[in-house]
Structures are given as structure tokens and as C-alpha cells.
Amino acid sequence: MAFVLAGSAFAQQSSELPDAATYTLDPIVVIGRPGWLEEENLVGEYKRPEWTTRRRFGTTRVYVQYEPWEVAVEQWWRVRTYNDGHPKHLFMEELAIGLPHRMQLDIYYDWAHESSRTVNKDVAVELRWALADWDVIPLNPTLYIEYKATDGNYGSDVWEAKILLGDDITPRLHWAFNAVYEREVSRGRANEFALTQGISYTIIDQVLSAGLEMQYKYENEQGERQNGVRKFQIGPSVQINPNRNSWINLVCLFGCNHESPAVEGFVVIGHNFGRAAGGRSLSRPTAAPR
Numbered sequence: 001m002a003f004v005l006a007g008s009a010f011a012q013q014s015s016e017l018p019d020a021a022t023y024t025l026d027p028i029v030v031i032g033r034p035g036w037l038e039e040e041n042l043v044g045e046y047k048r049p050e051w052t053t054r055r056r057f058g059t060t061r062v063y064v065q066y067e068p069w070e071v072a073v074e075q076w077w078r079v080r081t082y083n084d085g086h087p088k089h090l091f092m093e094e095l096a097i098g099l100p101h102r103m104q105l106d107i108y109y110d111w112a113h114e115s116s117r118t119v120n121k122d123v124a125v126e127l128r129w130a131l132a133d134w135d136v137i138p139l140n141p142t143l144y145i146e147y148k149a150t151d152g153n154y155g156s157d158v159w160e161a162k163i164l165l166g167d168d169i170t171p172r173l174h175w176a177f178n179a180v181y182e183r184e185v186s187r188g189r190a191n192e193f194a195l196t197q198g199i200s201y202t203i204i205d206q207v208l209s210a211g212l213e214m215q216y217k218y219e220n221e222q223g224e225r226q227n228g229v230r231k232f233q234i235g236p237s238v239q240i241n242p243n244r245n246s247w248i249n250l251v252c253l254f255g256c257n258h259e260s261p262a263v264e265g266f267v268v269i270g271h272n273f274g275r276a277a278g279g280r281s282l283s284r285p286t287a288a289p290r
Contacts, residue, residue, distance in 0.1 A: 036171050037205040046102055048134030051174060057198035058237055058251035058266035059213050060176040062166035063142050064130050066098030074270040080261040088114040102130035124148040139165040156184040172202040188221035209239045213251055231260040245272045
């Protein structure tokens with residue numbers, strides 16, 4: 001493109017001077033790579049792919065979902081069935097707020113229904129922080145910490161720490177991995193070590209994806225540290241996007257050993273309302289597809 005080093009009026013005057021000049025710069029070319037989808041456009045302040053702005057997996061988190069001061073809600077339903085035939089239901093209402101500097105605050109309330117009774121379970125606060133903009137550090141590491149204030153009749157308070165990893169494998173194919181440590185504050189002071197992983201393939205861009213999720217857990221209690229319980233589950237997952245701001249996640253995990261639930265299912269419904277000050281801030285790409 002061409003650049004003239006002044007406004008038109010000044011340029012007309014300066015053209016009479018012997019040193020007047022016009023400068024021509026090399027053109028800037030933006031190339032879109034063939035095969036990349038809308039969900040892989042780079043968006044927002046952190047220049048991350050658009051697919052990360054929604055919860056892609058039921059069991060595994062990726063990066064941060066929301067731009068500063070965006071507000072979103074999610075409704076969770078988790079059901080576990082066991083060989084004794086008595087299912088356990090957990091319901092969770094979650095409020096999420098994007099914060100500056102690649103941070104996100106989530107607040108949620110859990111309640112459970114099992115053995116023909118409904119109980120309050122806990123109120124939890126979690127904070128996650130991505131260490132850098134997307135693709136600056138390999139696998140986009142994000143730190144996560146959570147504290148659960150549990151109803152005294154249900155169990156102990158719990159704190160939890162995670163390392164979140166995630167990336168694109170190829171266009172359409174996305175991957176995530178979490179390493180988790182959870183510890184009860186009192187009572188049995190139970191420990192839980194967990195590894196969760198998910199892989200997802202886009203079938204219809206920004207509308208439908210399907211994949212596989214898995215989780216491994218090792219649990220023990222004070223006085224029985226050497227006799228812990230191991231659980232491993234694996235199964236399919238699907239995400240449906242009714243529109244650009246909403247998502248529905250369906251996950252069904254099957255137990256692979258007798259300590260695991262026979263089946264564990266998740267239904268997650270979420271919606272992003274945009275910036276608290278008004279206006280949807282994220283849905284437009286800030287750069288060409290990679």
C-alpha cells in the first residue's frame with residue numbers, strides 16, 4: 001500500500017519544496033490456510049481458537065473460556081450407577097466470570113439426590129490462570145485451584161489443584177489433559193489423584209462434535225494410604241451448539257474395574273451472555289485462521 005507522510009493540504013504545500021517525498025511500503029498479505037474451520041479462527045485478547053470459548057469436554061478443562069468480564073452460566077447433571085442398582089445424582093449450578101490477565105473465576109453450588117433423599121452438598125469457588133497467550137507455550141498450560149465448603153452433614157471441606165493442558169492436533173481434532181490432586185481438610189483426610197483426558201473431532205463446524213473421554217483416579221484415606229482404590233472409566237462424548245453462545249455436552253463413561261461406577265453420565269448446558277457491561281465481545285475473530 002502507499003503512504004503519504006501528511007494530509008492532503010500539507011502535501012500540496014510541501015510539493016513545492018525540493019525535498020518533498022512519497023514513501024511506498026511493501027504490501028502486507030494475510031493468508032488463510034486451507035482446511036481451517038470457523039471454530040479455529042483466533043479470537044479475543046489471548047488470540048486463542050474459537051472452540052476454546054465453550055466447555056469442550058465434560059471431564060477435562062482447557063485453558064480459560066471467557067474474555068475479561070464476560071459472564072456465563074452452566075447447569076450440570078451427573079448420574080452414577082453401580083452394580084447394586086442404586087443411582088446417585090449430582091446437580092450443579094455454575095456462574096463463571098472472565099477476569100483480566102488470562103484468569104477466570106467460577107462459583108457453583110452442588111446438591112445431590114441419592115437413596116430417596118435430596119441433600120445440600122457444597123458451595124465451591126475455583127480460579128484458573130493461563131500462563132501465556134495461546135500457542136506461546138506448548139500445550140497452553142493453565143493453573144487451577146478450587147475450594148469446596150461442604151455441608152457438615154455430607155463430608156469434609158475439600159481443596160483441589162489442577163494443571164490443564166490442551167491444543168489442536170489437526171484441524172477438526174482437539175485434545176485436552178488434566179492432572180488433578182484433591183485433599184479433604186478434615187475427617188478421613190482423603191486424597192484423590194486423577195488424570196483425565198479428552199479428544200474431540202468436529203463433524204459440523206461450530207455445530208456438532210464427537211469424541212472420547214477417559215479418567216483414572218486413585219483414592220486413599222488417612223490410616224489406609226497403602227490400600228487405596230483405583231478407578232478407570234472411558235466412553236464417548238458429544239457436543240451440540242444450538243448457537244454461537246450456547247453448548248450442550250453429553251458424556252457417558254463406562255467403568256473398567258469393579259471399584260468404578262458401572263456407568264457415569266454427564267449433561268452440561270451452558271450459555272455465554274457476553275460482557276457484563278453489555279454486548280457480545282468474543283464471537284468475532286481478531287486474526288485470520290492459522
